[in-house]
Amino acid sequence: MIWQRVQTFLTYLVRFVVTISAIAIVAFDLFNGIDWQIPAFLESYLERLEDRPPPPERDEIRKYVQFTNVKYGRREVVTGTEFASDRNRSITTQWCYISGSIPGGRRVQLTLATKTGTGTSAIPNHPSTALADFDLTARSARTLINSHCRFQ
Template structure:
């Protein structure tokens, strides 16, 4: 076998190996893509499941709207991840609504009430002394 014949034979093997590698890569990519989609069908991973599912509760109080948000892990897994409460008031025709984020709850923890200046609280008819009772009576934490 001459040098040229050996070279051509080696080149054919190299090209065949390259095509085999590309084919193997495409097959593995296809398999991984199928596994990625299959993950949606594992127990607890319903493809129709809504992740970070949030319910809002709203009610009026003395001209203000008190809103409590409750975020669940998903529509199927109703474990509460976090909750929050805010009070808002409508602005004038030229001004936007004002919102005061008054409390948060992480998981099963107790509510953490945010602190504000007297002026900010006064604009919502609240004081540092009335904020805690207001949260307890108006925020609809679960």
């Protein structure tokens, strides 16, 4: 136990001495007019940093999702809309699903439709058993999409 503490102390002491020595060498060289060269790998990294676009302002929110919930009997139809940012409210993707408890008490969700941007919606081909868990058929699912999904 004590040996571990001594070993940790010595490790930190060596690191401290090496760091102080490096600072002293650089300060001495700079004081005497020696020009330090930046290594090539570090110089190319710094150039790439300069080429990056400026970071967003702190109060800008990027890629956020707005949810809209609509009751459907004992269940809920949820529409999610993802926006590029709070300043650029272009829609990147949208989706709509039904959620609730199914026979047996499990809580599940079933994707009804998705959209890229504001384009046309894509309706997945669900097996009839998945739809039956929500008391739906392919036809009633399409009706539900039109009546309860809040695509923008």
